[in-house]
Amino acid sequence: MTQLKLNQGxxxxxxxxxxxxxxxxxxxxxxxxxKPLIGFAFAYDxxxxxxxxxxxxxxxxxxxxxxxxxxxxxxxxxxxxxxxMAYIQFNPGLDSWNKVAKNTWEANLLKSxxxxxxxxxxxxxxxxxxxxxxxxxxxxxxxxxxxxxxxxLNLNKLERIIREDKTRTYIISVSTSAFKEEIRKWENAxxxxxxxxxxxxxxxYLRITKVNNKQALSEEIRVPVKKEILEEIKEVAESVRNxxxxxxxxx
Numbered sequence: 001m002t003q004l005k006l007n008q009g010x011x012x013x014x015x016x017x018x019x020x021x022x023x024x025x026x027x028x029x030x031x032x033x034x035k036p037l038i039g040f041a042f043a044y045d046x047x048x049x050x051x052x053x054x055x056x057x058x059x060x061x062x063x064x065x066x067x068x069x070x071x072x073x074x075x076x077x078x079x080x081x082x083x084x085m086a087y088i089q090f091n092p093g094l095d096s097w098n099k100v101a102k103n104t105w106e107a108n109l110l111k112s113x114x115x116x117x118x119x120x121x122x123x124x125x126x127x128x129x130x131x132x133x134x135x136x137x138x139x140x141x142x143x144x145x146x147x148x149x150x151x152x153l154n155l156n157k158l159e160r161i162i163r164e165d166k167t168r169t170y171i172i173s174v175s176t177s178a179f180k181e182e183i184r185k186w187e188n189a190x191x192x193x194x195x196x197x198x199x200x201x202x203x204x205y206l207r208i209t210k211v212n213n214k215q216a217l218s219e220e221i222r223v224p225v226k227k228e229i230l231e232e233i234k235e236v237a238e239s240v241r242n243x244x245x246x247x248x249x250x251x
Contacts, residue, residue, distance in 0.1 A: 002131060004049060004169075008041045008074075014208050014218050019169075019192060021132055023212070024162045026190035027173040028183065031241065032234040033198040035173035036139040037073060037225050038206055042171045043137050044074040051132035053085045054122050056109070059140035059240040063087040063104055072229060084130075086122045090143070092251060097121075110150040110251065112157040123168075132169070139173040140240070145182060146248035155182050163189035175237075198234075202227045 002021050006012040019025060025042070027035045036057060046053055055066050066087065070076040078085065082103060089106040097107035097118040107118040123134050144154040162170060172190075174183050187193055193210035204225050208218040 007045055010221055011041050022166045022169045023191040024170040025192040027194045028176055028187055029196035031175035031177035032237040033196050034204040034230050034233050035196045039171045039173050040069055040073055044076055046135045047081045050130050052126045052134045054136050056088045056138040058090045058143045059237050083127055110147050112153050134168045136168050136170045142174045145179045146245050147251040159185045159189045162186055202230050
């Protein structure tokens with residue numbers, strides 16, 4: 001195992017030794033609270049350390065939203081790392097998965113076997129593995145639980161991935177605005193557990209309760225993210241909920 005050092009002062013204050021790799025980190029909290037913005041801090045350091053990333057942001061319909069977020073938050077030009085990153089668009093209307101553009105795949109992630117196949121295929125496409133291997137950055141995975149047909153399958157599938165898969169590192173964010181009890185299974189399975197919330201005046205706060213599968217009671221810190229960025233993230237999250245959830249509830 002190796003260690004990912006963290007360069008953002010607010011995050012390294014909570015995790016001065018970084019995180020072990022491979023491992024699983026779950027960022028939990030209410031919907032629209034800005035959880036993916038915390039995950040992007042890990043993604044920034046991962047790319048800077050020459051690791052590969054597979055982005056699976058279920059609430060972001062386009063890759064450009066990932067690029068824009070990393071540029072605005074951390075002044076990172078993602079195009080400089082185009083050979084080290086890939087993007088999966090969630091399309092529940094597909095039978096399986098396919099590649100739609102350079103660095104971009106679309107997949108019906110409701111089907112648990114599709115997750116395995118598309119992630120494996122993308123990982124093989126990277127020119128080099130690197131010392132860190134692959135980071136899977138997945139957000140809004142709670143959306144997979146809105147399908148009555150696939151809810152239990154995905155709940156158990158992702159619990160196993162979070163708990164058992166040590167071939168990759170995972171940074172996952174989930175909303176607890178629905179299925180809070182079910183999501184507790186993922187929280188219990190994670191090596192590292194964090195909770196995010198948004199204050200009344202649109203401030204993002206973070207605390208850590210578990211590190212390397214050991215209880216950790218960190219102080220709550222304010223994450224330095226501008227209000228307008230938080231507002232945009234909240235708007236995107238609400239838009240996706242309004243469009244995706246009614247469709248998923250019929251599958």
